[in-house]
Amino acid sequence: MAKRVLVALGGNALKRPGGKGTYEEQLEAVQKTAKQLAEMVARGYDLVITHGNGLQVGYLLIQQEEGVRRGAPPQPLDVLNAMTQGQIGYMLQQCLQNELRSRGIKRPVLTVVTQVLVRPDDPAFSKPTKPVGPCYTEEEAKRLVEERGYVVMEVPGSGGKRFRRVVPSPDPVAIVEAEAIKRMLDMGMVVIACGGGGVPVVEQGRKLAGVEAVIDKDLASEKLAEVVGADVLLILTDVKKVKLNYGKPNERDIDAMSVEEAKRYMAEGHFPPGSMGPKVEACIRFLEQGGKLAIIAHLEEALEALEGRAGTVIYARPPTLEKVKRAGVLGIMP
Ligand code: ADP
Ligand code: MG
16 A cells, blocks of 8 residues: 655745745746656656745735735735635646656645644634734734734844734634545545644534634644554655754754654753744654654655655654664565
8 A cells, every 4th residue: 555645845845045926936946846746657656745834925915915005905814724725735736747747657746735634622712823924014903803802922123123923723623524535545546634734613603604813734634644543654854853952053963853852852942932832742642642653854755754865853652763764664664
């Protein structure tokens, strides 16, 4: 049986570093990413792909605000998230299909607009922490607080006080479309799902309703990896290794760590919230739920990472790691 890998793509998979995020720049980045993904498929891995949407949803939020003046009513955040799932899913789907075709591989690739269930009583709802959208001046921020009930937070920046809207970041509880996604994977399709952490929804009686929140894409990816029975959780980002004392003179690469070590380093504050924290947390959860292997690696070293030659490996039991080093991820499975 092919090994099922959940690949979580970070912001660098979808935009050129330092770029403005024009369509051309995004396409160029997605094409590069698709090459990596196609290579994984060619080497026999089954893929379920998730991705971030920070840049895209940020731009959509700006467009909502500018559009108001021309009579286009702004859409809520859950709808914007769904829009970016379609936008990014389309680009990934097309680029990956092109890459597979050029290798003579016939595999359907499709994107699933994914809803992720959160609890209405999640403590995150009383403490919004996730910045979304553009920076505002103090005056603009005050107006948005009054007119739309935004919660805003002062952010570091040059030239006067700057503010951003912050929204709750609740914990993912379940993937609404999990069963459908699993069946597609079982049928041999490559599935793109849970974009931007998924659209957060809550249960209201027997119904689902979208909420103004953003789910962390790494934590949502972990939940999806669990429910589709992925063997490996591969989180691709813009650093080659997870580090201890990141950014300090005594910074050190972590080649591999056990779940226990990961938890200890986390408690010691090596992995900040909003960036490396949720990635390591996702890996811990995955392994504790019975996942075989979790890897955090640079996008451009994805294949090497799957073969145990790059990235940071997080494991539940050490013998697995030794086998990975010897035989690669394919080699650890029966
Ligand atoms: P992504 O878009 O891939 O989710 P993030 O910016 O959220 O990317 O997270 C990756 C970033 O985490 C890195 O670029 C790095 O600046 C930061 N980071 C924070 N702590 C660490 C750490 N201990 N080791 C490595 N990178 C870290
Ligand atoms: Mg991130």
